[in-house]
Amino acid sequence: MQSSQVEYSLFLSNQHFLKVSSFFMNEVLEETVSIKFNRQIGKDTWLMGFRSANLASLAKPGQFLMVHLGRTTKDPLLRRPFSIHRIQDNNQLMLLYKIVGKGTLLLSCLKKDDSISVLGPLGNGFTISKPHKKTLLIAGGMGVAPLFFLAQSLHKVQKQKITMFLGFSTSQEVILINELKDLNIDLSLTTEDGSLGITGLVTDLLDEYLRQELNQLSTIYACGPIPMLKKVAQIAITSNLRCYVSLEGRMACGLGICQGCAVKANNNKNKPYYYVCQDGPVFSSEMIDWQVM
Amino acid sequence: MQSSQVEYSLFLSNQHFLKVSSFFMNEVLEETVSIKFNRQIGKDTWLMGFRSANLASLAKPGQFLMVHLGRTTKDPLLRRPFSIHRIQDNNQLMLLYKIVGKGTLLLSCLKKDDSISVLGPLGNGFTISKPHKKTLLIAGGMGVAPLFFLAQSLHKVQKQKITMFLGFSTSQEVILINELKDLNIDLSLTTEDGSLGITGLVTDLLDEYLRQELNQLSTIYACGPIPMLKKVAQIAITSNLRCYVSLEGRMACGLGICQGCAVKANNNKNKPYYYVCQDGPVFSSEMIDWQVM
């Protein structure tokens, strides 16, 4: 009797929720939001926008959301993680996603006014570096998703110009060029097949750039495929530069309870694995054991 | 080598398909159709329309379609059976459905231009009775779905007026009154709570009607909840009237291969169970073992 009254009270007083949430380092919300737009902007690449003043006010660059398509169907079962790609007018959030499977395909089928459940903001986010030194952003493919939001924020605080190396496999995949130019970013574009911009990989530009800019440069922020991040991390270490990489991992919860999203730590006695959703997704490059990646 | 060439050829010649399909008693199609409209017309009750000249030309009253929402998600897994409710302009088919679970809920979420896969027409359909005698249609709730299509067809061939008893539990569920009047049907409406029309069950009207019309009446067609069909069948047998009932059953395939949709036959030595999708959904009332229903 008594006990069930206690349970009942929870649902009568919302303050209760607020009180307990203060235990937690940073606040996490679960919201059902209605889609404002969802359109294709490149090969298999879509941009989705929705309103949430709460999430917009909490979100930091590098953080992500766990997205669910609703409970009527149980397939896909799990939420899918997506970086917060952009924030507009302090109340609109955008996701930039590539169709790679079931969940992203279904996501692309959603229309204006359809609703999704989002959980977040999750993860640590990027550490913003000293504003008086240069910063280099390196994005491979969808890696541009979180780095765009970072560029937005740096743009506000940064005195120095921001440089970005942006790489895709081919010209049809190239996106966001104008939006990035609007942030007055010094942009270098590469495509592997040379169909647009410089032929090759983003990492090819790095050596030359460092030869000139090394001592003006404070930090590298990188997001993209593992081989790219590996290369960037390696160069950063040899030229002993501060370098943050944003990693992905197979996630079930995004909340640190399933232990699914493990990445091998670089000789850390009491923590053999980091959890991308909790300790990341942003890691200082020397934290990761790149051999096993 | 050779063998796989044989397989390959199948996909080059469509005639092949047509040839083999002629083995089969009646033709069955699988089509992906795009929805023309999908709107709520009563309490939890929706009307959906789509175009298919082929299906429209093949469909007979009492037949049904197996509907699938698409393969991207595997939940719901199975197709769902729905009666062909109406045919318009010889190329538009309509489904009338009630939201009772996952599949019908998701069906109601579909919008114009969304597509579904339909398989059919399936089942035997109603046997149309002598045009010079009266016919009585008895519909309980969603049972009106197939009987509307039947009424449409009878309306064309029937000299005599068609009578329909239409029953719902309450007024909010009442639908299609005007459409049925347009077919100039002699309509009696009942609701269990008396909120509209005559208070009670459709079957309550039967005794009185038969007292007057018995010898002008050729056939009763009934579709609705089992208790209603039981009662109708019983009365039909005692007054030895030809009576066809349209049954439902849990279906996986609708094609006679899963043996899921069994209904107990009324002492039939070599066929203990009928299969609703193949031997039905329309049965002459004396064929069914009503005790176990």
Add this chain to the structure above:
Amino acid sequence: MVSQPDLSVTIGGLKIKNPVITASGTFGYANELIPFYDPSLLGAIIVKGLSLQPMPGNPPPRIIETPCGLLNAIGLANIGIETFIEEKLPSLVNIKTPIITNIYSHSIKEYAEMAKRIENVDRIAAIEINISCPNVEKGGMAFGTDPDTAARVTDQVVKNTTKPVIVKLTPNVTDIASIARAVESAGAQAISVTNTFLGMAVDVATRQPKLTNIIGGLSGPAIKPMALYLVHKVVTNVKIPVIGVGGIMDYQDALEFIIVGASAIQVGTANFINPKAAIEIVQDLTDYCVREKVSNINQIIGSLNLG
């Protein structure tokens, strides 16, 4: 123009033109899906499970959908082996692919009898023994759950036929490898893995089981990861060919089983949802081999890369 890949595989002496077989109980008596394609194009057809005497099957409801799964308690409704041979088989003359009968019984004696009866029926290419039917009351589990019993059934069938004998295992066991080895040494020429998993569902409103039979057999995509694991376990424990069954909906699913080591696969529940499922898998496997430059499908069988 690429040359056509060779999709043919051999299952216990039976050469079939491609590895796609329809699973017992999910393809009727072989002619129901003719309006959708010519069954002759399938690798082989396994017909509805047959018993010595006709069986009425269970009272409805016999099926219920579960998340990504189908729970069934058909109760092996069938017309009996005699009627099948006398009345159904003749109508299948136009189907130019091996027809395999799936047999089921409560007694070893009857299994042997059925094998005898089939022996002189040329139209039947092989026998699949169902020792695993989970949804018939009082222990359909018996034969398939004990190595010795499973071996005895196999032995009796093998002794009474010259046709290839395929034993279909139940997944509801602690150690499927021991059962597989037992039937292999008893003379089985191939093994099908797997039959359905035991399951149940309850109607919360009525508090009754959703199936009249209370217990049913689970099939469909939900069981695929478990079926794949069992195939992995069996192929690493026997030398005879293994046929993978369980939740295969498309050619990608089929490839998972083939890569793990299945020499052929069976398509079951998928036939209900997409009547063209099996033939689409044949076609998509062909396209896959062309795309990936696989000239012979045997090159993929068991190609699992354990790094």
Add this chain to the structure above:
Amino acid sequence: MVSQPDLSVTIGGLKIKNPVITASGTFGYANELIPFYDPSLLGAIIVKGLSLQPMPGNPPPRIIETPCGLLNAIGLANIGIETFIEEKLPSLVNIKTPIITNIYSHSIKEYAEMAKRIENVDRIAAIEINISCPNVEKGGMAFGTDPDTAARVTDQVVKNTTKPVIVKLTPNVTDIASIARAVESAGAQAISVTNTFLGMAVDVATRQPKLTNIIGGLSGPAIKPMALYLVHKVVTNVKIPVIGVGGIMDYQDALEFIIVGASAIQVGTANFINPKAAIEIVQDLTDYCVREKVSNINQIIGSLNLG
């Protein structure tokens, strides 16, 4: 205004305020979901599986989604029982509901040692023994698949603690009833049914297993019908309370298990998809009882209507 229903149930001497428990390995160390609700409102919390020594867990990928299921090979990554007791437990003072530890080991000796270690830790209300972890290499299956071994582990733990002992069974067995009876007679006060089902998935492009560990444990809605069947089998074979686990996503799923005879239920994978899943089930069960005029949830337990 209806009076509040009594949702409290008793599990092996442990009275809990409602039958909703969070499943081991799916609720972290009990404080991770605090931003979403107060865990004090749950019937009980079973924390992440603990071993005597800390375990790093398997290399990634550790999880992969399957149709309506989650395949995991976490490899029991945990901080070790000592660190848990010394560093984690103190931080859980604000959580006013029983905390149950789930213990796992390769040796019976270690099981006993862990029981001893826990014995004098007041904050721990009960012990759940995991004898079924399927996803650790070289036979995590061992203990849970043989009645005698299962009984020996149970006996050793029971002998070394005065706390209620719950044994969590593996579903990957031929006859779960025999295991259940064995652990009951060995002194288990309750039984949890079920742990995950063995499964596997293959990446067709790379032809590699999708999990580094090759084999994983399947959980989620896909396994619900099988878990429900196993609970049905166990409750009809033992007298001690049974806790139902497997694919429970909402209160309707929970009711299916309770109706079949589970005295309580565990919420696992659902926590990942909906962090409020467990507390919503508590609330929805309360509403259900009010709606259905069930004054005490014990009235529903085992109310399955077999007609």
